Amino acid sequence: MKLMKLNSIIAIVCAAAASGFLFSACHKESNELAHNHDHSHAGHSHESEHQHQPEHEHAEEPQTAATPTDGEIVIEPAKAAKLGIESTPLAPADFHEVISVGGELTSSPASRSTVTARSAGIVSLKSTAAPGTFVNQGSAIATVSGRGMAGGDANESARVALEAAKRELDRITPLHADGIVSTRDYNAARQAYDAAKAAAGSTAGGSGTVATAPTSGQITQLLVSEGQFVDAGTPIAIIAGSSELTLKANLPQRNAAFLPSVSGARFRTSYSPEVFDIARFNGHRSSGAAATVATSGYIPVYFTLKNDGTLSAGSYCEVFLTGNKRDNVLSVPEAALSEQQGTYFVYVQLDDECYTKRPVTLGATSGDRREILSGVNPGDKIVTKGTTFVRLAESSGVVPEGHSHNH
Numbered sequence: 294m295k296l297m298k299l300n301s302i303i304a305i306v307c308a309a310a311a312s313g314f315l316f317s318a319c320h321k322e323s324n325e326l327a328h329n330h331d332h333s334h335a336g337h338s339h340e341s342e343h344q345h346q347p348e349h350e351h352a353e354e355p356q357t358a359a360t361p362t363d364g365e366i367v368i369e370p371a372k373a374a375k376l377g378i379e380s381t382p383l384a385p386a387d388f389h390e391v392i393s394v395g396g397e398l399t400s401s402p403a404s405r406s407t408v409t410a411r412s413a414g415i416v417s418l419k420s421t422a423a424p425g426t427f428v429n430q431g432s433a434i435a436t437v438s439g440r441g442m443a444g445g446d447a448n449e450s451a452r453v454a455l456e457a458a459k460r461e462l463d464r465i466t467p468l469h470a471d472g473i474v475s476t477r478d479y480n481a482a483r484q485a486y487d488a489a490k491a492a493a494g495s496t497a498g499g500s501g502t503v504a505t506a507p508t509s510g511q512i513t514q515l516l517v518s519e520g521q522f523v524d525a526g527t528p529i530a531i532i533a534g535s536s537e538l539t540l541k542a543n544l545p546q547r548n549a550a551f552l553p554s555v556s557g558a559r560f561r562t563s564y565s566p567e568v569f570d571i572a573r574f575n576g577h578r579s580s581g582a583a584a585t586v587a588t589s590g591y592i593p594v595y596f597t598l599k600n601d602g603t604l605s606a607g608s609y610c611e612v613f614l615t616g617n618k619r620d621n622v623l624s625v626p627e628a629a630l631s632e633q634q635g636t637y638f639v640y641v642q643l644d645d646e647c648y649t650k651r652p653v654t655l656g657a658t659s660g661d662r663r664e665i666l667s668g669v670n671p672g673d674k675i676v677t678k679g680t681t682f683v684r685l686a687e688s689s690g691v692v693p694e695g696h697s698h699n700h
Contacts, residue, residue: 365643365647365648365649366640366647366648366649366650366683366686366687367646367647367648367686368646368648368682368683368686369646370645370646373646373679376679376682377678377679377682378676378678378679378682378683379676379677379678379679380642380674380675380676380677381674381675381677382672382673382674382675383623383625383665383669383670383671383672383673383674383675384623384671384672385620385621385622385623385671386621386622386624387618387619387620387622388618388619388620388622388624388657388659388662388664389557389615389616389617389618389619389659390554390615390616390617390618390619390657391559391613391614391615391616391657391658391659392544392548392551392613392614392616393611393612393613393658394542394543394544394545394611394612394614395542395543395609395610395611395612396540396541396542396543396560396609396610396611396612397540397541397607397608397609397610398538398539398540398541398560398562398598398604398605398606398607398608398609398610399538399539399541399606399607400510400513400533400534400537400538400539400606401534401537401538401539401597402539403537404508404510404533404534404536404537404538405510405531405532405533405534406506406507406508406510406531406532406534407507407528407529407530407531407532408434408435408504408505408506408507408528408529408530408531408532409504409526409527409528409529410435410437410502410504410523410524410525410526410527410528410529411437411502411503411504411525412437412439412451412502412525413437413439413522413523413524413525414437414438414439414440414502414522414523415437415438415439415520415521415522416435416436416437416517416518416519416520416521416522416523416529417435417436417437417438417519417520418434418435418515418517418519419433419434419435419436422434422435422512422515422530423512423515424512424513424514424515425511425512425513426511426512427509427510427511427512428506428509428510428511428512428532429506429509430506430507430508430509431505431506432505432506433503433504433505434504434505434506434512434529434530435503435504435517435529435530436502436503436504437502437503437504437523438502451489451492454489454492455486455489455490455492457489458482458485458486458488458489458490459486459489461482461485461486462482462483462485462486465478465479465482466479504529504530506532507532508532508534509532509534510532510533510534511532511533511534511606512530512531512532513531513532513533513606513607514530514531515529515530516528516529516530516531517529517530533606536599536600537597537598537599537600538574538597538598538599538600538604538606539579539595539596539597539598540558540560540571540576540595540596540597540598540610540612541593541594541595542558542560542593542594542595542596542612542614543591543592543593543594544591544592544593544594544614545590545591545592546587546590546591546592549587549592551614551616552592552594554616554617555578555594555614555615555616556578556615556616557570557571557572557576557578557615558570558571558576558578558594558596558612558613558614558615559571559612559613559615559659559661560610560611560612560613561610561611561613562604562605562608562609562610563608563609563610564605564608568613568661569603569604571596571598573601574598574599574600574601574604575598575599576596576597576598576599577596577597578594578595578596579595579596579597580593580594580595594614613658613659615659622664623664623665623669623671624659624662624663624664624665625639625662625663625665625675625677626661626662626677627658627661627662627663628677628678628680629675629676629677629680630653630655630663630680631650631680631684636652637652637653637654637655638650638651638652638653639651639653639665639668639669639675639676640675640676640680640683640684641669641673641674641675641676642674642675642676648676648683648686650687651668651669651673652668653665653666653667653668653669654666654667654668
């Protein structure tokens, strides 16, 4: 009897263990089915169960952007227009060979002038005589006076002699008209007056001679100090006019063979990102085409420009010397290029909302455009404006749900 009870207990334990194993196996299979709606268990279809139990449904995972091999970037047309993204078909065109060099804008020698002392004496500068101040032609820059100096004031002596000569001329003139004084005496009085006038020069109320600006322009340099003694003819200040400028480009001596072909130039100033063509300022080359006089390893190339108020003398520039023209060259604006880890790319528009990134090999530059040697073909629509926004869209890595694009 005890043996029968023991056998019964063992049978019950074995049955329970078997039931647990089956439950575990079914539970595991059910978990697997929860992630695979096409599987069935023990001949039973789970499709109807999942149709009536929405809690088993899983939300679609968001799609990610195309992989780098696809290179697909999606921007809706309305958003592209709002961001100012524009594309232009690539087409061969004329291209000028250029060399990028350093340069400087200076006042033209013809527009620079020097304020000079007209007599010897002590300099007294006017309050408006300061570097950077604009002065008109004839404006007083300084007064030079010899009053109080040992040996007498030469300016005062000249003034006294001028007054005496004038009084004598005024006395003789009516007498000559009446025939009382001979023509010889009249001419002698006239000559004495002119000589005294020339010796006196310009005065400032008898306090000395006045140094005036010979041309209108900006005072760029004061060459004397307040109270300094100067001789007649001593330079006092430099005035630079702004209407005419000189663009000096420093061509490296190793590129001397390029010099005869230089026909024009473009330049970018240190204070503006815009590239200017000298043609805008009626510019022309003023140095000889064959000039090869080098200074410190550079050959200066000069251009004369008419300033419209846009440019400032004394500015350093990046100059693009233009030379021979080449036909049928593929090029893109500098703004179309994107640089990543030393490699340059452009973005090509595939359709209304799709773009792709293309690596390109660059050639020469014209200042505002770069020659493309490989990577794109004629007819490709290149993003020429808003390149930064396309790059940001590429980095965001999000493609709208349901988007598909067939190339």
